[in-house]
Each structure stands twice: as structure tokens, then as C-alpha cells.
Amino acid sequence: MYIYLPIAEVSVNAFLLLGLGGMVGILSGMFGVGGGFLMTPLLFFIGIPPAVAVATEANQIVASSFSGVLAHVKRKTVDFKMGGVLLIGGLVGAALGVVVFNYLKSLGQVDLLVKLCYVLFLGVIGSLMFAESLRALRKSKQVAVVKPRKKRGLVHALPFKMRFRVSGLYISIIPPIVVGVAVGVLAAIMGVGGGFVMVPAMIYLLGMPTKVVVGTSLFQIIFVTAFTTMLHATTNYTVDMVLAVLLLIGGVIGAQFGTMIGAKLKAEQLRILLALMVLLVCAKLAFDLIVEPSELFSLGVVGGH
């Protein structure tokens, strides 16, 4: 069944979009990532104009994150206090990111920089997570008990300490704010919610337990992507409601299944799967940059990117 999208101005197979939405929704619920880093390239691939894909994806992530976070709220695995602190940093970062993005746009080559950003961050984060979770998985098999890591160092020496009961942490609010800003900047430049950067940052930099990380990440992604959606809708008119609805029907259902699957998996397994997925997307993007394209010319809207 084909549906014509009023803003994207193309007609697409509705079932294909429902399926894509469902698949990304499952990942979203499992890992606490919005799935934008996966969905946006897929939408390009099926012929949705990039500007519309990025903007509409933000709207869809709001839905799947909200669906996912409700399931986590019920299980009490959302650290609202930590989410709030990260969000403050995130919104500041997003605003900064827009400034950086426009500056890069004025230089030209913004597409390339976005892609290089993806390859670099996905590659580094993916490899680190993969190596770490592989070690953790081996250890848990041998000993069956994982000692909670207690990191002592710079993070604990900073002022403005705050107790995050759900995460079981008593740390300074400076690291979460810095993480929030950094992720916000990246999210704005790369046009995604930033979950795939936020989740590892929470685990490895802030030392939060994996189970809490997913819900908390989803919680703050809702606000960041809602903000992005409004920004795109009012400045570029590129949010396609019909496309969003098709994607989010699949997405919200997928997110519920994803949360169920996530609850059954061990933390290390969850991390290793996310790491593999991140590395896969990274490899695909790197491949596209290195291999000679079959068509050297591309068309674009004048003045656009």
C-alpha cells in the first residue's frame, strides 16, 4: 500500500515504513538509544529528502522514547534527578551545536563533517564498549559475580556533590553537566538524539548502573528531540506528519517489545549487542567514504546542504 507524503513529496510503501519503525523501536527500547543514527540513513536510502528525514526522525524518536520511558518508569529504572541534570547540559549543548552547525554550513562541506563525526564517534565508542563488555562477559562467566566498580579519582574530588539515589551515586553535578553539553552539541550537529553517545558516557564516565542508564537516557532524549522537532517545524517546515505517524506506529510497539527483551538480557550482553550495532553502522559509513561512488555527481537544492 503506497502513501503519498505531503512534505517529503514522495510516495512510499506504508508497510516498509511500519517495519522500519518497528525495528528501530525495538533497538530503542532495548538500549535506550533513540535510533536516529540508524533510521536517518535508512530513510535517505528509501528516497526521503535528507532534510525531511532528519526532522521527521526527531519527531518519531519523541514517540518511541516516551513509549519506552513509561515502561521504565513502571520498573523504577529512571533516575529523574540525573536525567534533569543531563537535560540542562543537553539543551545548552544543543543550542551551542546549532551555532556550530550553521558555522560549518557557511564553510560548506557540512555533510562530510557530519559523516566524519559519525565514523569517528561510532568507531571509538563502539570499539571501547565492545572490548569492555567482552572482558566483563568473560569475567562474569568465570566468577559469576561482578564486583561493582568503585572509581576514585577526579570525578569524586569535584565540588557541588549531589546524591542520585536511583543510580546509587554521590557525585559532583559537574561531570553530568559536561556530558550533557557534549552530547547536546553532537546531537545537534549529527541530527540525532545522541543516545548512542549518552548511554556509554553514563556507564563509563559517570559510573551509572546499566539498567538505570537506559530509562534515564530515554527520559532526556524525549526533551532534546521534542526541542529539535519544534526547531525544524518552525524554521525549515521539514517535519512530515504522515511519515512520522507511519514510523511511530511501528516505533512505539517496537519499543515495548524492546524493553521486554532488554529486561531479560544481562547488562553485559546488552552492551555488547549495542557495541556491535554501533560498529556495524560505523563500518558502513566508513565504507561509503572510502569506496569510489558509482555516480560522482549528486543533486541538491540550491542553498541547501
Place this chain on the structure above:
Amino acid sequence: MQGFFARVLLVLLALAGPVSAQDIVLGMSKNEIGITAFFNGSEILIFGALKHETVASSAGDLDVVVTIASPRDPVTVRRKDKRLGIWVNVEAFDVDLAPSFYAVATTGPFDQVVSQASDLWHQISVRQLIRAVTIPPSTNNKDQFTEALVRVREEQGLYQMLPGSVQLQEQTLFSTSVSLPSNLVEGAYLARIFLMRDGEVVSQYQTSIDVQKVGIERWLYNLAHERPVVYGLLSLAIAIFSGWAAAAAFRLLRG
């Protein structure tokens, strides 16, 4: 060329009226296309008859060319090259005006039906159409960009060359069909019909086909552009509601 003008002049004199010698009576299966929610491309049938009371039997056979063009927009064409081991855009060129859709249907092979001179004059092929409004063709390597534009859009089925797809019966009745893709832009599409003899245009006729979004497509498009804040909030409300509904439904299912 001279012979052609002389002939036309003679005919005009003979008729002693403003009516051109070769008139085209045209019919189309539709002259407006509504883009609805379930729009998936459209086939348009163009048919007609040639009123040629004065066709001299000595003259060559007639040919018919039908073109359909979408409204024209500026396009940026970029070229990639290898720099530091990766493929990046190194050069860009703005084509001032290019149609997003263009089809040329002819009774025979294009080069035989349309002479280069008439193509240049009437801009029948898409290359001429684009070149006519762009830079003078002599400027260095810009031609490769217009060539690339045509090549890319031909691959996407947006520029169609349809030689031999116009049927001409008894030198009088012609018909052809052109399928319009699903990713049409809105606006007035121009349909031109050229009556050709020996590569020269004997007569031409043009009409427009209106392509418009209708129903919910129109409503959403207008809302997005005229009330963007309302549209954005509505999108968010739908997202939040669906997220909540899915979570609530799953809670019920699991008891």
C-alpha cells in the same frame, strides 16, 4: 528551412486567413492531477488529430513530438573527488532552472524526427531546455554538470526519452501515453505537441496540466507552512499520545 517557410507562406496565402495550415486537435485523459494520500504516480494519455487539409502528397511524412515538463527550479550539482583517501564534494555548480520532470515522446528516433536546429530553437530535448536558461555552453567544463544532472534524473526516471512511443495513424491520428512518477512536484505542467516534417517544426500546440495536492495532503501542507508552531505541537502531541497508548496497551495485555 527556406523551403519550409515558402511552403507555409504559400499555404497561408491560399487560405487567406489567420488559421495556421497544420492544426492540431488535442485530447488528454486528464488535464489535472490531484495528489491524494494514496497517489502513486499517474498515467496520462495524450491523443489527437491533425487537421491537414492541405498536406501536399509530395512532402515528406509527418512526425509528432509530445513533451511534458514540470515547473522549473534551480538545482545544485556537486562533483565528488578523492581527497586524503576519502570521497568528498570538491566542486559545485548551480543550474539556474531545470524541470524536475521531463518527458519527450516521439514517433521515431529523436535525431531523425527533430533536427538540431529545431531542437535549439524550440528547446525540445531536455539538454537544450536546461542549456537555454543556463550559462553559455562555451564556458569551460560546466557542460559536464548539466550532463550529470540529466544522467542522474534519467536514472531516477524523472527525465524520459520515449522514442517511437507516439503512434501516428494515417498521418492523421496520434496517441501516446506518459507515466508520471509518484514524486511529482506541484504546479502547472506544460504539455507541448510539435508537428514535424523533415526535422522541422510545422506546427505546435501547447496546453497545461495542473498538478495539485488535494484533501488531507493539501491541508497538512498548508498547516505546516502557514501555522508551523501549531503543526509542530500537533506532531509532538501525536507522538506523545502514541507513545502513551502503546505503553498502556501493553500494560493491559500483560495484565
